Amino acid sequence: MTNVLELSGVQKRYDAVVAVDALDLSLRSGEFLTLLGPSGSGKTTTLMMVAGLQQPDAGTITLNGASVAKLPPYRRDIGMVFQHYALFPHMTVRRNVAFPLEMRGVSKTEALRLVDEALQLVGLPDHGDRLPKQLSGGQQQRVALARAMVYRPALLLMDEPLGALDRKLREQLQLEIKRVHQERGISVLYVTHDQEEALTMSDRIAVFNQGRIEQIGSPEELYDRPATRFVAGFIGDTNFLSGKVLAVSDGRCEIETPAGRLQARATQGLLVGASASVAVRPERVVPAASAALRGTITDVIFLGTSRKYVVRLKDGTECVVLRPANEAALGARGSEVELGWAPAHATAFRDG
Amino acid sequence: MNADGMTPWRLLRGALCILVAVYLLAPLVVVVIISFSSASFLQFPPPGLSLRWYAQLLSTPAWTNALLVSVKLLVPSSILATLMGTAAAYALVRGRIPGATVIMACLMLPIVVPGMITAAALFGVYRGMGLNGTLTGLVIGHTVLSLPYVVATVASALRVQDARLEQAASTLGAPPWTAFRRITLPLILPAVLSSLLLAAILSFDELIVSLFVSSARVRPVAVQMWSNLLGDFDPTIAAIATVCFGFALLVLIADLALRAGRGLRLA
Numbered sequence: 001m002t003n004v005l006e007l008s009g010v011q012k013r014y015d016a017v018v019a020v021d022a023l024d025l026s027l028r029s030g031e032f033l034t035l036l037g038p039s040g041s042g043k044t045t046t047l048m049m050v051a052g053l054q055q056p057d058a059g060t061i062t063l064n065g066a067s068v069a070k071l072p073p074y075r076r077d078i079g080m081v082f083q084h085y086a087l088f089p090h091m092t093v094r095r096n097v098a099f100p101l102e103m104r105g106v107s108k109t110e111a112l113r114l115v116d117e118a119l120q121l122v123g124l125p126d127h128g129d130r131l132p133k134q135l136s137g138g139q140q141q142r143v144a145l146a147r148a149m150v151y152r153p154a155l156l157l158m159d160e161p162l163g164a165l166d167r168k169l170r171e172q173l174q175l176e177i178k179r180v181h182q183e184r185g186i187s188v189l190y191v192t193h194d195q196e197e198a199l200t201m202s203d204r205i206a207v208f209n210q211g212r213i214e215q216i217g218s219p220e221e222l223y224d225r226p227a228t229r230f231v232a233g234f235i236g237d238t239n240f241l242s243g244k245v246l247a248v249s250d251g252r253c254e255i256e257t258p259a260g261r262l263q264a265r266a267t268q269g270l271l272v273g274a275s276a277s278v279a280v281r282p283e284r285v286v287p288a289a290s291a292a293l294r295g296t297i298t299d300v301i302f303l304g305t306s307r308k309y310v311v312r313l314k315d316g317t318e319c320v321v322l323r324p325a326n327e328a329a330l331g332a333r334g335s336e337v338e339l340g341w342a343p344a345h346a347t348a349f350r351d352g
Numbered sequence: 353m354n355a356d357g358m359t360p361w362r363l364l365r366g367a368l369c370i371l372v373a374v375y376l377l378a379p380l381v382v383v384v385i386i387s388f389s390s391a392s393f394l395q396f397p398p399p400g401l402s403l404r405w406y407a408q409l410l411s412t413p414a415w416t417n418a419l420l421v422s423v424k425l426l427v428p429s430s431i432l433a434t435l436m437g438t439a440a441a442y443a444l445v446r447g448r449i450p451g452a453t454v455i456m457a458c459l460m461l462p463i464v465v466p467g468m469i470t471a472a473a474l475f476g477v478y479r480g481m482g483l484n485g486t487l488t489g490l491v492i493g494h495t496v497l498s499l500p501y502v503v504a505t506v507a508s509a510l511r512v513q514d515a516r517l518e519q520a521a522s523t524l525g526a527p528p529w530t531a532f533r534r535i536t537l538p539l540i541l542p543a544v545l546s547s548l549l550l551a552a553i554l555s556f557d558e559l560i561v562s563l564f565v566s567s568a569r570v571r572p573v574a575v576q577m578w579s580n581l582l583g584d585f586d587p588t589i590a591a592i593a594t595v596c597f598g599f600a601l602l603v604l605i606a607d608l609a610l611r612a613g614r615g616l617r618l619a
Contacts, residue, residue, distance in 0.1 A: 054521050073522040074531075086520035090538050099534075103525035147524065157523075 002065075003157050004187040005050065006031050010059030012045050019045045021211040023059065026190055027155070032181050034190045036198040037208030038234070046208075047157050050189060059169070064154050081158040085140040087147070093119070094128035097147045103150055118146040121180060138169045145177065149186055150266045156181075158190045162197065162235050174200050195235045198203035199223070206318040207231050223281075227267060230348040232279040239285070241318045242277045242351060244285030245270050253348050258315035260292035264346035271350070282308070282322035287330060288340030295319065295339065297331050311337060365518045394587060405591040412465060415592060418576035422556055425572055429494035430551035436495070437502025437551075438544055442532070443508040444503075446518070450571035456507070460490030460500045467560035470497070476563040485516060485567030493561040498551035505550070510536075545610055558598060 012020040020042040027033045048054040051062060052073035061068050068076050078102075081341050087096050094115055101111040119125050122142035131259055132140055141161055149156055155161040161177070162170040178201050181188050191285040198205045199219045206216040207230070226232035233240070243257030253266035255278050264278045283306075298318075299310040302325070309321040311329035321339065323330055329335050382396055387405055389398030407416050440459060444452045462470055474493050475484060483489035513536065521531035537544070559574040566575050573592065580589055 051519075051523055053522070072527075073519070074525045074527050076523075078523060080520065080523040082520060083515055084514070084516065086514065086516045088517060088521075088535055099526075100524035101520070103530070151525070 002029050003027060003062075004031075004064060005189065006059050006060075006062040006106055007046070007050070008062075010046070010049060010056045010061060012042075012049060012054065012056050018211050020049070020056075020111045023211075023213065025094075025206060025213065025216070027321060029189055030185050031179070031189045032185055032190065032203045034192060034198040034202040034205045035208055036192060036195060036205050036234075037185045038193055040171050041208035042211040043193075043208045045191060047159055047168075047191050050081050050155070051157055068181050069261055075149075077154040079151070079153040079155070080157040081141070081144050081148045081161045081243065083163045085132070085137075085144045085164075087140055087143055087300050089132055090155050091131075092128065093124070093132065093135070093143050096132065096143060097144050097150050100147060100151045106151075117170060118150040119143075121183070123176070126161075138173060141165065141173065142176070145180065149180070149184060152184070152186070154187065156188045158188065160192055161190075163192075170197070177197075181217075195293055199235070205235075207234060208253055224345075225265070227272040227278065229279065229351075231275060232347060232349065237282055237320065237322075239282060240277045240279055241313075241319070242275060242318060245272050245274055245276050245348070249273060251265065252343055259313040259317060260294070262292055262346065262348075263343035263349040265344060267347060267349050269350040270348060274352040276348050277347045277351055278346050280341055282320040282347035284341050285319065285339050286341060288338055293319070293339040295337060297335050297337060300329075300333055309337075312338065356383065368437060383590050386587050387594040389587050389590070390407065391454045392586060394585070394590070405560060405587045407593045408586075409595070412588070414571075414576060415573075416586070418571055418573045419595075421487070421490075423572055425490050425494060426552045426571065427493045429555045430548055431489070432495045433498035433502050433551045434544060434548040437499050437505045437547060438540075440499075441503045441506035441510055442536075445507050446515060456503070459503050462497050464502045467497075468552050471561040471564040474561060478565060484565055485570055487570050487581035490570065493565050494551075494555040494558055497558060497561060498554050501550050501554065502547040505543050506540060506546040509540040513539050542611055546607055547608050553580040553600050553603055558580050 003026045005275075007023055007027075009122075010020060010023040011018070022041075023046060025033075025324055035046060037043045039301060045054060049056050050063075052068065057329075063076060063078070079238075079271075080287045088099065091099070095164055097115045097118055098111050101114060106114070115128070116125065120127055122140060122145055124142055124146070124209040127135065127139065129141075132143065135143065144161070156176075162173055165173065174197055174206060177188075180186075192199065202219060204218055206217060207214045207222065209230050215222060216233045217225075222231055222235050227233065228254040229240075232238050241255075241257045241259060241262065243255045243262070246256050246261070247267050249267055249271050252274075253270055255264060255276055257278070262278050270276055293313055295310050295311040295313040298312050299308075301308040301310075304325065306325050307329065308323050309323070311319045311321055313319055319339065384394055386394060386398060388401045388403065390396065390400035390402035390404065391398055391445050402578075414543065440455075443449060444456050449455065471493075474489075474496075478484040483492070518528075518531045518534050521526070521535045528535065556572075557574060558572075559578060562572050562575045563578065566572060571579075577589060577592060
């Protein structure tokens with residue numbers, strides 16, 4: 001597979017603030033890659049530089065094998081979907097979607113055919129003659145999606161496209177965008193701060209923090225094998241237990257915590273004797289007889305498909321445990337439990 | 353509050369509105385009525401009605417020439433002011449221009465500076481260039497005076513337009529000029545046309561700069577009226593005032609129609 005997009009050493013600063021720092025990133029053909037991070041982490045700036053709406057201070061951006069440094073946005077073969085739709089209010093839906101085709105000199109009959117096809121694809125075949133303001137937010141974003149891909153750009157950029165929609169509509173559109181991506185085989189660079197959205201839609205996710213990529217990988221990799229403490233905390237729920245490193249060997253380590261001695265996967269930078277944190281997902285914590293951790297259940301929350309237990313460990317730290325509702329209960333409030341996990345399911349990070 | 357009841361406050365408010373309307377409209381009404389007077393001097397109420405002052409107006413070369421000069425003046429000056437003002441507003445609102453606030457303030461100066469000063473300044477500058485007493489000199493003067501109104505009107509229209517629409521057009525393949533012509537311009541067109549009409553009225557009505565810069569040969573309506581008022585005057589002045597008023601009213605109606613038409617189209 002070839003790379004549609006490649007960023008190397010890309011940097012962008014606003015006065016003294018470094019928004020994006022020495023960024024390397026590549027997007028494979030047909031891939032759905034999400035830039036995920038908190039606001040101000042540089043993900044939108046990165047997208048804007050790919051679009052050509054902002055210029056990097058250093059580094060190169062290559063689209064389809066050619067540098068786009070000198071290309072203005074209208075000469076880059078990209079489509080972009082904005083958070084607030086950015087539909088042209090004075091044009092009908094059909095003329096909005098036809099606009100990029102018109103700019104490319106596509107013949108009128110061909111344009112009409114492509115527009116109808118695109119509107120069909122986003123489920124709005126009968127809305128061509130409406131004005132954007134006669135549509136709901138979700139419909140407007142579908143039109144924006146149709147407009148951004150009707151000319152089959154090499155790369156589709158999406159900047160928090162579902163950020164302005166309510167939860168239910170957002171989930172529905174997530175699946176639709178994913179379907180459109182698969183049907184058209186289009187390469188997508190997607191920006192969001194919503195980790196669930198990123199997990200749902202992406203082939204790969206790049207987690208941004210303070211202008212840098214913390215980790216890039218498949219949703220499973222990021223979730224099960226976070227490379228940094230930030231990734232472990234940003235994606236999904238995590239219990240953190242801190243202590244001191246006793247031993248590191250062969251990708252495994254042993255950490256002494258006030259609550260007990262724990263085993264976990266080791267990440268880079270762990271030093272024997274230095275302080276470290278162990279991260280473990282609530283659903284990876286299981287009742288265990290020969291367990292390292294003992295505690296008291298302080299709260300039981302029924303969530304329908306699962307139960308959430310808040311366990312106070314003997315040193316006072318809280319550990320959240322998630323068990324399927326159809327499994328035997330861990331215990332009632334106030335009861336003593338013993339907990340553990342497979343060492344591969346926990347990850348230790350160097351503190352600081 | 354009871355919106356239907358005739359509370360004392362409501363009555364007072366209504367009375368005040370009527371009073372202001374009468375205060376504003378009464379002089380206009382008097383002038384319009386006198387223009388149709390049959391008397392040979394200004395008299396109200398007129399003893400009878402006639403169109404003789406309009407006939408007089410159209411048969412006096414001084415007035416017809418003045419009207420012609422005014423038209424030759426307001427058409428280019430309002431178009432120039434609109435083109436330049438729209439371009440300036442666009443650059444100042446959308447461009448990343450250092451010192452944009454200062455430039456904007458400078459463009460607004462003709463509103464702030466007393467007309468007399470602007471007029472005297474133009475007169476002084478023109479003297480060296482031989483522009484006094486020429487139509488070109490008047491066109492430039494009126495363009496300068498109308499420019500701030502155009503810039504202010506168009507800039508405020510641009511500020512409420514989403515700048516991302518142009519970014520979107522750009523990512524969709526539209527070069528900057530196309531994006532402006534196809535996206536931004538249609539959206540700010542009501543403001544642009546409004547300022548064109550405003551500039552036309554301002555030019556037709558302008559006296560001070562015209563007084564300084566005009567000559568006996570190139571004399572717009574406002575100056576002709578002024579010199580007429582200084583001497584003995586008859587109801588011709590009321591007739592020309594009514595023509596001016598009618599022109600302004602037409603422009604206003606055109607402006608309203610433009611807005612209404614646009615509102616309907618977007619509704």
